[in-house]
Amino acid sequence: MLNFEYQNPTRIIFGRDTHKQVGERLKPLAKKVLLHYGGGSIKKNGIYSDIVASLKAAGVEYCELGGVVANPRLSLVRQGVELCREQKVDFILAVGGGSVIDSAKAIGLGVPYAGDVWDFFSGKETPRASLPIACVLTIPAAGSESSANAVVTDEVSGRKWATYCELSLPVFSIINPEFYASLPPHQIANGVCDMLCHIMERYFTETPHTELIDGLCEAAMKTIIRNGPRLLKDPGNYDIWSEIALAGTIAHNGWLGLGRQQEWAAHRIEHELSAQYDVAHGAGLAVVFPAWMKYLCDKHTGIFTQFAVNVMGVGGSLREFSFIAHEGIAALTKFFDEMGLPTTLPALGIPADAPLEQMAQHATRVDGGKEAPLGGMQQLHWQDVLEIYKLAKA
Amino acid sequence: MLNFEYQNPTRIIFGRDTHKQVGERLKPLAKKVLLHYGGGSIKKNGIYSDIVASLKAAGVEYCELGGVVANPRLSLVRQGVELCREQKVDFILAVGGGSVIDSAKAIGLGVPYAGDVWDFFSGKETPRASLPIACVLTIPAAGSESSANAVVTDEVSGRKWATYCELSLPVFSIINPEFYASLPPHQIANGVCDMLCHIMERYFTETPHTELIDGLCEAAMKTIIRNGPRLLKDPGNYDIWSEIALAGTIAHNGWLGLGRQQEWAAHRIEHELSAQYDVAHGAGLAVVFPAWMKYLCDKHTGIFTQFAVNVMGVGGSLREFSFIAHEGIAALTKFFDEMGLPTTLPALGIPADAPLEQMAQHATRVDGGKEAPLGGMQQLHWQDVLEIYKLAKA
Numbered sequence: 001m002l003n004f005e006y007q008n009p010t011r012i013i014f015g016r017d018t019h020k021q022v023g024e025r026l027k028p029l030a031k032k033v034l035l036h037y038g039g040g041s042i043k044k045n046g047i048y049s050d051i052v053a054s055l056k057a058a059g060v061e062y063c064e065l066g067g068v069v070a071n072p073r074l075s076l077v078r079q080g081v082e083l084c085r086e087q088k089v090d091f092i093l094a095v096g097g098g099s100v101i102d103s104a105k106a107i108g109l110g111v112p113y114a115g116d117v118w119d120f121f122s123g124k125e126t127p128r129a130s131l132p133i134a135c136v137l138t139i140p141a142a143g144s145e146s147s148a149n150a151v152v153t154d155e156v157s158g159r160k161w162a163t164y165c166e167l168s169l170p171v172f173s174i175i176n177p178e179f180y181a182s183l184p185p186h187q188i189a190n191g192v193c194d195m196l197c198h199i200m201e202r203y204f205t206e207t208p209h210t211e212l213i214d215g216l217c218e219a220a221m222k223t224i225i226r227n228g229p230r231l232l233k234d235p236g237n238y239d240i241w242s243e244i245a246l247a248g249t250i251a252h253n254g255w256l257g258l259g260r261q262q263e264w265a266a267h268r269i270e271h272e273l274s275a276q277y278d279v280a281h282g283a284g285l286a287v288v289f290p291a292w293m294k295y296l297c298d299k300h301t302g303i304f305t306q307f308a309v310n311v312m313g314v315g316g317s318l319r320e321f322s323f324i325a326h327e328g329i330a331a332l333t334k335f336f337d338e339m340g341l342p343t344t345l346p347a348l349g350i351p352a353d354a355p356l357e358q359m360a361q362h363a364t365r366v367d368g369g370k371e372a373p374l375g376g377m378q379q380l381h382w383q384d385v386l387e388i389y390k391l392a393k394a
Numbered sequence: 395m396l397n398f399e400y401q402n403p404t405r406i407i408f409g410r411d412t413h414k415q416v417g418e419r420l421k422p423l424a425k426k427v428l429l430h431y432g433g434g435s436i437k438k439n440g441i442y443s444d445i446v447a448s449l450k451a452a453g454v455e456y457c458e459l460g461g462v463v464a465n466p467r468l469s470l471v472r473q474g475v476e477l478c479r480e481q482k483v484d485f486i487l488a489v490g491g492g493s494v495i496d497s498a499k500a501i502g503l504g505v506p507y508a509g510d511v512w513d514f515f516s517g518k519e520t521p522r523a524s525l526p527i528a529c530v531l532t533i534p535a536a537g538s539e540s541s542a543n544a545v546v547t548d549e550v551s552g553r554k555w556a557t558y559c560e561l562s563l564p565v566f567s568i569i570n571p572e573f574y575a576s577l578p579p580h581q582i583a584n585g586v587c588d589m590l591c592h593i594m595e596r597y598f599t600e601t602p603h604t605e606l607i608d609g610l611c612e613a614a615m616k617t618i619i620r621n622g623p624r625l626l627k628d629p630g631n632y633d634i635w636s637e638i639a640l641a642g643t644i645a646h647n648g649w650l651g652l653g654r655q656q657e658w659a660a661h662r663i664e665h666e667l668s669a670q671y672d673v674a675h676g677a678g679l680a681v682v683f684p685a686w687m688k689y690l691c692d693k694h695t696g697i698f699t700q701f702a703v704n705v706m707g708v709g710g711s712l713r714e715f716s717f718i719a720h721e722g723i724a725a726l727t728k729f730f731d732e733m734g735l736p737t738t739l740p741a742l743g744i745p746a747d748a749p750l751e752q753m754a755q756h757a758t759r760v761d762g763g764k765e766a767p768l769g770g771m772q773q774l775h776w777q778d779v780l781e782i783y784k785l786a787k788a
């Protein structure tokens with residue numbers, strides 16, 4: 001096990017009716033709140049009116065910025081930064097899924113910073129301050145409600161980049177599985193895939209002596225794989241949603257990555273797809289992850305076999321390990337297929353003539369002059385990433 | 395899944411050489427530190443001199459209070475409270491196992507309180523303030539390095555009672571598995587048993603829809619059960635200690651109890667044993683837990699069978715469930731036996747004429763006038779507790 005340091009002070013407030021506490025929770029923490037949200041679905045399903053009623057009942061002042069889209073845009077973040085400064089906002093409440101929360105985190109970092117907030121995503125600067133954030137989670141998927149990460153897309157340069165800052169960890173996050181009954185099947189599937197992939201990015205490692213965390217990862221992945229298809233059949237089921245929503249938080253709050261090297265190559269390879277073609281991140285991962293696995297599988301048979309047997313339930317201890325490992329990838333692809341997710345680049349809507357070579361270079365940042373190879377189990381140069389995109393074609 | 399709220403801001407600093415950071419970590423947090431420890435083993439194994447060197451190098455002022463024993467005593471806690479007031483201590487550093495950390499937590503609660511600190515353990519008062527605590531963990535077992543609990547024994551009244559206060563959560567805890575190589579076999583076994591029982595207290599529940607947390611509990615329990623006997627054979631093995639030490643923290647930091655009713659009857663039944671006969675808590679649990687399981691098993695076959703199959707590896711799906719459940723308890727007892735732990739009251743050193751009826755009444759506090767029945771799966775009155783003590787006789 002590797003040395004590690006871990007802290008996650010986010011308070012998780014989980015269960016029925018919990019969102020109605022938001023006003024009283026914010027009252028001692030905030031003078032003026034930015035209420036940040038997406039395309040307005042919260043106005044249709046009643047969440048918006050409950051939140052506003054709770055803020056008003058507690059006497060919490062607020063202003064609003066809606067309009068966050070999937071793959072949240074830098075332009076709206078800059079607009080949010082200006083608004084917070086004008087309105088003297090000292091706390092941001094994100095009501096939404098991962099895109100809204102990431103947008104809120106970016107605004108939070110931007111407000112106290114004299115330069116342009118993109119500096120934190122391009123790697124030019126390290127954030128040193130943030131407005132505090134809290135969340136009401138309306139789509140369980142990204143785990144951003146309890147992570148220090150944020151991903152934003154600069155729609156001008158076509159770059160989708162991430163930042164990591166412990167100051168961005170929400171003060172509290174409210175998770176009410178009652179909200180999720182009305183999510184459409186593709187959002188359920190994308191979310192389930194995203195949380196599964198957050199665990200897989202931590203699970204696939206050759207760090208020795210990670211038995212405890214391996215076991216915790218496998219238990220969480222099995223819960224997701226068992227309950228994902230159940231949700232598609234029965235999306236109004238609170239109990240299934242409670243398993244999936246909590247799994248989504250645990251998948252990305254850092255617990256499942258303790259003491260081990262982590263991956264994140266597949267995420268970076270996917271970010272380039274969603275930056276260029278604006279596909280949903282979860283759908284992109286359903287295509288990229290099995291391709292990445294196929295590319296690495298034969299050199300790292302041990303962990304891929306462990307995955308096949310312990311997570312995907314592939315049997316047959318007498319067969320060759322590498323065969324079992326490939327069978328595990330096939331079983332994962334079958335699961336994605338059952339979830340109605342695309343599993344090839346064409347199915348994801350990526351055109352046959354997409355500039356895969358250039359995208360591979362973007363993903364490894366080689367075009368910036370200095371390559372930053374991806375991956376933990378094995379360093380991936382842009383040529384490797386190109387092979388993975390090719391494996392994802394069919 | 396039940397509604398829940400969870401926050402644990404303790405920073406875990408894990409791995410080789412990490413204790414040498416203690417001075418620089420405390421520097422921005424403390425003006426004057428109380429260095430609190432046990433019987434002086436840290437002076438023999440070099441930990442004390444490393445800690446003192448680190449405090450001095452960072453220019454952190456400190457005073458000392460050693461002498462904490464297993465089942466930490468209220469008298470020393472009171473002495474610590476006085477010392478902290480005299481010396482204007484504003485931070486407590488516990489260097490030790492669960493007893494030292496619990497003693498430090500009790501002192502931390504006592505210092506800002508005008509009354510007697512025992513009020514928080516007797517239930518007379520709820521704590522509203524604490525000095526901040528940090529830990530350097532020298533015995534992985536109790537999980538106190540990342541829990542809000544503390545247990546103290548009033549040696550005058552013979553009561554061993556617990557308190558729970560989020561303010562007692564350590565600011566940081568340093569866990570260096572290099573320390574544990576010199577622990578004697580009985581401390582290894584007691585520690586392994588204690589952490590396993592912390593998970594079992596959370597695992598045995600009939601709360602519906604707890605699949606995710608059940609799976610995480612099972613993974614952590616299997617890690618403990620696989621690696622405990624390995625440690626007895628190879629106590630100098632850093633890698634095995636890293637699995638066990640991290641499992642001990644995870645067992646009691648609250649993660650494995652999310653969204654479910656918890657038990658804690660067996661702990662309360664054991665506390666009375668160690669209050670009256672000063673036995674080691676872990677050893678006491680090895681006796682009490684299987685007895686408690688036997689007492690409940692036939693009424694709650696589902697979860698006990700799940701435990702037998704998923705944790706203890708009992709097979710045989712064609713047999714009666716209740717048979718499998720009992721076989722799981724037998725397998726657990728066999729594991730405790732392998733660890734060199736006692737599994738009966740006589741083996742624990744409890745005399746044949748121990749006043750079991752009176753102890754059962756202490757455990758349920760019935761002697762205080764108002765009974766507080768134990769347990770989550772099933773309410774246990776003092777008569778039930780007596781039956782459990784009897785089951786523990788052989």
